[in-house]
Amino acid sequence: MRVLMIGWELPPQTSGGLGFAVAGLASALARLGVDLTMILPRQQPLNNFPFKVKFAGVKNGIYLSSYQHFHSQNTNPAKNFANQDLISQVHQFKALVEKSLAGEAYDVVHAHDWLCGPPALAAAEILQKPLVAQIHSTEFDRNGGNSVGGEIFQIEKEMVEGAKKVIAVSGYTKKIVTQNYQIPEEKVEVIHNGVDRQELGKLNDQKELALKAKGKKLIVFAGRLALQKGPDWFLKAAQIVAQHDKETIFVIAGDGDMKEQLIELAINLGIADRVVFTGFLDQEQLAVIYRNADVLIVPSVSEPFGLVALEASFFGTPLVISKNSGVLEILNHCLTVDFWDSFATAAKILAILRYRELNWALKNNAQAEVANFAWERSAQKCFSLYQEILN
Amino acid sequence: MGSVCFYFQVHQPWRLRYYTIFDIGSRRDYFEDESEGELNNRKVFEKVAHKCYLPANRLWLALLKKFPKLKLSFSLSGVVLDQMEAFEPEVLESFQSLVETGRVEILGETYFHSLSSLACEEEFRQQVLTHQEKIKRIFGLAPKVFRNTELIYQNSLGRVIEDLGFSAVLVEGADHILGWRSPNFLYRPAQTKNLVALLKNYKLSDDIAFRFSEKSWGDWPLTAPKFAVWVKEAAKNSQLVNIFLDYETFGEHQWQETGIFDFLEKLPEELFNHNLDFVTPSEAVKLFEPVGEIDAPAAYSWADIERDTSAWLGNEMQRKASRELYDLRNLIFSQNDEALLNVWRNLSTSDHFYYMCTKWFKDGDVHKYFNPYKSPYEAFIVYMNVLSDLKLRLDFPKEKGGGKNGKKGLYGRRKFEVLCS
Numbered sequence: 100m101r102v103l104m105i106g107w108e109l110p111p112q113t114s115g116g117l118g119f120a121v122a123g124l125a126s127a128l129a130r131l132g133v134d135l136t137m138i139l140p141r142q143q144p145l146n147n148f149p150f151k152v153k154f155a156g157v158k159n160g161i162y163l164s165s166y167q168h169f170h171s172q173n174t175n176p177a178k179n180f181a182n183q184d185l186i187s188q189v190h191q192f193k194a195l196v197e198k199s200l201a202g203e204a205y206d207v208v209h210a211h212d213w214l215c216g217p218p219a220l221a222a223a224e225i226l227q228k229p230l231v232a233q234i235h236s237t238e239f240d241r242n243g244g245n246s247v248g249g250e251i252f253q254i255e256k257e258m259v260e261g262a263k264k265v266i267a268v269s270g271y272t273k274k275i276v277t278q279n280y281q282i283p284e285e286k287v288e289v290i291h292n293g294v295d296r297q298e299l300g301k302l303n304d305q306k307e308l309a310l311k312a313k314g315k316k317l318i319v320f321a322g323r324l325a326l327q328k329g330p331d332w333f334l335k336a337a338q339i340v341a342q343h344d345k346e347t348i349f350v351i352a353g354d355g356d357m358k359e360q361l362i363e364l365a366i367n368l369g370i371a372d373r374v375v376f377t378g379f380l381d382q383e384q385l386a387v388i389y390r391n392a393d394v395l396i397v398p399s400v401s402e403p404f405g406l407v408a409l410e411a412s413f414f415g416t417p418l419v420i421s422k423n424s425g426v427l428e429i430l431n432h433c434l435t436v437d438f439w440d441s442f443a444t445a446a447k448i449l450a451i452l453r454y455r456e457l458n459w460a461l462k463n464n465a466q467a468e469v470a471n472f473a474w475e476r477s478a479q480k481c482f483s484l485y486q487e488i489l490n
Numbered sequence: 491m492g493s494v495c496f497y498f499q500v501h502q503p504w505r506l507r508y509y510t511i512f513d514i515g516s517r518r519d520y521f522e523d524e525s526e527g528e529l530n531n532r533k534v535f536e537k538v539a540h541k542c543y544l545p546a547n548r549l550w551l552a553l554l555k556k557f558p559k560l561k562l563s564f565s566l567s568g569v570v571l572d573q574m575e576a577f578e579p580e581v582l583e584s585f586q587s588l589v590e591t592g593r594v595e596i597l598g599e600t601y602f603h604s605l606s607s608l609a610c611e612e613e614f615r616q617q618v619l620t621h622q623e624k625i626k627r628i629f630g631l632a633p634k635v636f637r638n639t640e641l642i643y644q645n646s647l648g649r650v651i652e653d654l655g656f657s658a659v660l661v662e663g664a665d666h667i668l669g670w671r672s673p674n675f676l677y678r679p680a681q682t683k684n685l686v687a688l689l690k691n692y693k694l695s696d697d698i699a700f701r702f703s704e705k706s707w708g709d710w711p712l713t714a715p716k717f718a719v720w721v722k723e724a725a726k727n728s729q730l731v732n733i734f735l736d737y738e739t740f741g742e743h744q745w746q747e748t749g750i751f752d753f754l755e756k757l758p759e760e761l762f763n764h765n766l767d768f769v770t771p772s773e774a775v776k777l778f779e780p781v782g783e784i785d786a787p788a789a790y791s792w793a794d795i796e797r798d799t800s801a802w803l804g805n806e807m808q809r810k811a812s813r814e815l816y817d818l819r820n821l822i823f824s825q826n827d828e829a830l831l832n833v834w835r836n837l838s839t840s841d842h843f844y845y846m847c848t849k850w851f852k853d854g855d856v857h858k859y860f861n862p863y864k865s866p867y868e869a870f871i872v873y874m875n876v877l878s879d880l881k882l883r884l885d886f887p888k889e890k891g892g893g894k895n896g897k898k899g900l901y902g903r904r905k906f907e908v909l910c911s
Contacts, residue, residue, distance in 0.1 A: 343511070431851045434867055446510035450871040453511065456810040457870055464848060 100485060101134045103203075103226070105196065105210040105219045109152070111381065112143045115323050116406040117235050120268070121211050123295050125150050127478030133485075138199065138218075140192040155195035155218075185214070186250055193217040200225050207231060207485050213238075213251055216258030223261070229488045231481075232262035233290075239275050240401040241327050247279070256280050263488050266290050266481065269425020272403040288484055291429050293474035294409045302386035310375075311391045315348045316452055319392040319416070321385060321407050322399075324355030329398035329421065329438045331357070331364055336396070338368040339445035344452060347373065352388050354379040389414035393458075394451050397421055398438045408433065412469045417461035419447045429472060432464035492674075492725025493769045493777070494761055495688065497637070497660060498737035500585075501567040501603050502538065503841035505529045505862055509872045514879045521836065528862035535577045542741035547584035549751060553758050554591045560758050561593045561768040564737070565637045568601030568621045569839060571628060582628065589629045595770035596625055598633030598656060604838035605802055607638055607647050608789055609816045617835070618654055635660065635771040639840050641690065641734070641792040642799060645785065648679035656685065658775045660734060662792040663689035667784050674728035678780040686780050688771055690734040690792060694720060699739045703748035714753050718760035725766055729778040734792070802843040807870040812843060814877050821884050830883060837876065845869035 104125055108118040121137075129135045129150040137148075141156040196218035209231040210219030216232070223230035238252045246252055259265050259280050265287045267273035273287045311317060318340060320333040330351060337349040351361065351374065358376065365374040380388065389395065395411040397420040405426035408418055418433035420426065427435060434447045451458050507523035523529035554560050566585065574582040588594045600606055600617035601624060607614045618636070625633055636651050637660040651659050663673025673689035697717065701707045709716070724731045736743065744750040761768075769777060793801045803809055815837055822834045846866045863869040 431865075432848075432867075434865070442512065443510070446512055447871070449511045450875070454807075454810075454871070454874055456806040457867060457874075460805060460807050460848065460870075461867060464851070468851070 100132075100207070100482075100489075101205045102128065102136070102485065103205040103208045103222060103228075104135055104137045104150075105208065105215040105222065106137050106139055107211065107214040108139065108143060109137070109148070110146050116404070117212060120235060120292050120404070120406060122146070122148065123293055123474040124477055124481065126295070127293070127474035128481060130475070131478050131482055133482065136205070138196060140188065140195065140218075153199070155192060155199055186254075189214055189217055189254070193221050197221050197225065206489060209233065209481075209485075210258070211235060213255040213258060216254045220258065220261045229263035230261060231264050231266060231484065231488070232258045233266040233268070234259065234272055234276055234403070235268050236403045237272070237275055237279070239279055240272075240403055241325070243400065262286075264288060264484055266484070268292055268404040270428050271423070271425040275403075288480070289428075290477050290480045290484075291425070291472070292404050292406055292409070293472045293477045294406070294413055294469055295474055296413065296470070298382075299386070299410060299413045302383055304383060304387050305390070306387050308387065308391045310348055314346060316344065316346050316393040317348055317350050317388075317391055318448055319350045319352060319388055319395045320398070321352040321380075321388065321395065321411070322397075324351070324353055324357040324361060326357065327400055328353075328355075328402075329400050330361055332398040332400075332438050332441065332444070333396050334361060334364050334368055334370070334374065335441040336398070336444035336448065337374065338370050339441060340448050341370050341373050343445070343449055347452070349374045350377060350388060350392070351375065352377045352380050352385060385410075386414060389416045392416045394419060394448050396444065396448070397424060397426075398436075398444065399424055400438055402426070409469055409472055412465040415462045415466050417451050417458055418465065419444060419451070430465065430468060432461055432468050434461070491765050491767065492722070492728055493730040493774070494721060494725065494766050495563070495730050495732045495769050495771060495774055496561075497563045497565065497597065497732070497734045497771065499565050499637070499735070500543070500570050500737045502531070502535055502570045502573050503603065503839040504569060504573075504836045505531055505534070506842065506872050506876055508868075509875045509879075511875055514875055515882050518879065518883070520833065520876045520879075531573065532577050534862075535573045538738060538742050539574075539578050539581045541746070542738050543581045544584060545746070545751065546737065546740040546754070547581075547588060549754060551584070551587055551591070553755070554588065554593060557758050557762065559762070559767060561595075561770045561773070562588070563595040563597055563635075563770045564588075565597035565599050566625075567599060567603040568617075568624050569603055569836065571624055586629060589631065593770070595635070595772055596629050596631050596633055597660070597771065598622055598625070598636045598654075600639055602835045602838050603639050603840055604835070605639060605642070605799075605812065605840050605843065606838060607642060607650075608799065608803065609812060610819065611650060613816070613819060613838075614650065615654065617838075634658070635688075635775070640802075642789055643679075643687075643786055643791075644789040645680045645787055647789075648682040648685055652682045652685040658686045658688060658771055660732075660771065661687050661689055661784070661786075662790060662797055663692055663732070664790055664797045666797070667786055667790065671782060672728060674724055674731050675782070676729060676774065676778045676780040677782050677784040680783055680785040686775055687784055688730075688732050688774060689784070691724060691731050692792070694724060694731060695733050695735055698733070698750075698753075699735050699743065702739075702744045702750060702753070711749070712753065714756035714760045717753075717757065718764055718766075721761060722764040722766060729781075730769060730774050800849060801847050802840050805846070805848050805866075807848075807866070808843045808846045811846065811870060811873050811877070814874070818877070818881065818884070821886070824887060825884060830880075833880065837873070837880070842869070842873055846873070 106121045109122050110118055126149050135150040138153045138155050142154045208223045211233045212235050238246050259282050267287050267289050270289050273289050276282050322328040324330050340347050365371045389411045395416045395418050399421045402424035405424045408426045420433050420435055421438040422435050436444045504521040506520050601621035635658040636656040641662045643661045673691045676686045679685055679687050702712050721731050789799050790797050845861050845863050846869045848866045
């Protein structure tokens with residue numbers, strides 16, 4: 100089976116969870132024997148993947164099947180993306196994909212999120228093959244539906260309408276897709292993300308952070324600093340926790356548009372001395388943070404999946420997760436909160452710090468549970484979906 | 491000809507309201523959730539009363555009148571009797587009416603439906619005695635037969651039950667205890683002199699309790715004539731068939747729509763038609779002799795496939811919560827405060843620990859398991875927070891620099907200590 104997968108970016112150069120999710124699924128599909136070619140909009144450094152990668156922006160395209168490293172100064176892609184006109188990049192990507200397909204043959208086109216929507220629809224048209232549109236996040240998650248009718252919303256709508264099948268990364272996302280884009284239920288398949296335990300297992304830096312060594316308790320937020328992820332709600336809960344436990348330090352790991360606003364908020368809440376902004380962290384550094392964290396908070400306003408929760412669980416960090424998170428459909432061993440309920444969030448953080456047995460149970464049970472969420476499981480379902488379409 | 495012994499368990503716990511760390515030291519209404527949810531004890535009780543207790547009691551009363559040889563037994567926890575008094579006295583009266591027929595036996599148990607038999611013998615004895623007093627007061631009876639919380643039993647408990655004056659104990663007819671032997675006889679528990687054990691026929695009991703409305707079950711739908719034949723078969727060459735059930739099976743676990751009440755209504759007649767007769771546990775003790783010994787070196791119960799105590803004390807959180815509770819006992823007693831003791835004892839109810847159970851996730855069988863807190867972790871947090879508050883209310887005997895703060899002042903001062911412990 101030959102699959103043309105259209106992606107936006109791959110590790111190590113990623114602006115968020117999307118690149119990791121796409122890499123995880125594509126690698127597992129390739130290991131299942133799928134002949135998979137990934138096309139990306141521009142040249143970038145790459146980890147070692149078991150599938151072919153093609154850069155649409157490079158003349159004649161380049162296939163990579165083994166490890167290639169392009170030195171890049173760009174350690175913080177999130178910031179760069181924010182300053183560029185994404186929509187015009189997407190249209191440029193489409194034109195490049197159209198050109199690059201001459202003489203190529205595939206059975207299925209599989210594309211991820213609106214960024215790959217226009218090129219995917221074009222590719223499916225040119226190849227006369229069915230499109231699988233996978234939705235990791237929608238405008239409703241990013242903007243709370245404030246941009247309905249906007250250009251990105253429109254692109255998303257055309258993508259899911261034009262697809263033969265839609266994959267939603269959670270039931271939560273499926274609901275958004277069916278309700279807001281008027282897509283029939285039976286057209287949308289839920290395939291939850293997984294974790295690459297082997298890759299995460301390689302991140303074995305056991306370093307104890309200085310703060311931790313001094314007896315501080317680390318409460319961590321990890322993710323893009325965007326409204327959707329709720330870092331402001333994290334700080335509001337932090338203020339309450341700080342009053343009740345003098346040894347707590349609040350770590351914000353990640354970067355994004357809201358950084359200045361968050362620094363200001365920390366000052367206004369009177370907890371600036373208790374908050375650490377780490378800036379953008381790579382996987383290696385994040386793993387150290389997870390290992391040292393006493394609690395990880397995922398206070399997302401809307402979280403289609405929440406890979407960070409699975410990754411932190413892998414490293415044994417107890418979790419407090421927003422109820423608006425797709426990952427809760429598979430992860431049982433965590434505490435849940437309404438993201439806006441700062442007192443409840445604080446109470447749960449304090450409970451984890453206070454009751455050792457709770458901490459152990461969350462840690463051990465979640466760690467054991469994560470073992471079930473290999474990417475192979477997701478890939479199997481995806482493979483069955485391909486077969487279903489092709490028959 | 492053989493005999494059938496019906497026993498129904500009636501119990502509702504005092505569920506704890508959501509109680510956060512910030513509530514510690516500031517509120518004591520632990521059991522008084524006022525929400526529309528499943529922690530509101532009054533609402534839950536009223537629901538169960540109208541779906542189960544009242545209609546089922548009405549039905550049994552009618553059947554008892556119709557069949558002069560029909561006999562039953564119930565065990566009611568002290569906690570559920572308290573709730574009947576507080577919420578719906580009508581329910582209590584309906585049980586009294588059943589007992590007044592003279593053919594309904596009431597069994598003894600721990601007042602608080604607790605796990606005290608596993609934690610503290612002295613506490614266990616006191617809870618049994620408190621329950622006996624309550625039963626005497628309400629029904630004018632002295633229970634002769636004992637059933638422990640969730641049929642938890644082990645050899646060491648037999649001696650205590652015998653010492654408390656009971657003639658028999660109800661236990662699970664678990665395979666690992668019986669081996670090749672049948673549950674349909676009386677047995678003598680190991681290390682006891684005169685005590686006898688009635689063993690639950692779990693196959694027939696679970697046919698009603700769990701499988702009655704299970705459409706994927708080969709024997710669905712279960713009808714009274716069909717079930718009566720199975721009982722007759724089991725009773726052949728036996729002493730008695732023990733059908734032990736949670737009373738909430740009727741109308742609450744198995745909804746009225748499943749036909750459970752129709753089944754019940756027809757069942758006695760069908761059983762009589764097969765020449766089966768009904769006995770209460772006390773009568774069984776008089777009628778039959780034990781045929782062998784049962785040996786239970788480790789505690790076992792009627793719960794789950796495992797038939798052990800892991801649903802209540804299987805994980806670290808549950809054991810921690812239980813340890814914390816019983817560690818407070820001496821201190822609680824030293825307060826000479828009945829209300830405080832009652833709160834502490836209501837925290838000993840097994841349900842609190844059941845809600846903290848995590849083993850269900852492993853089986854992927856979460857749906858079988860009901861938890862009003864939705865999460866075992868939430869249940870643990872609430873329980874531990876309440877215990878923390880309870881500790882704040884206690885006068886410690888040897889307070890350092892005693893007398894510096896009056897009794898009132900201690901509450902505020904300890905708040906900080908406990909929060910930081």
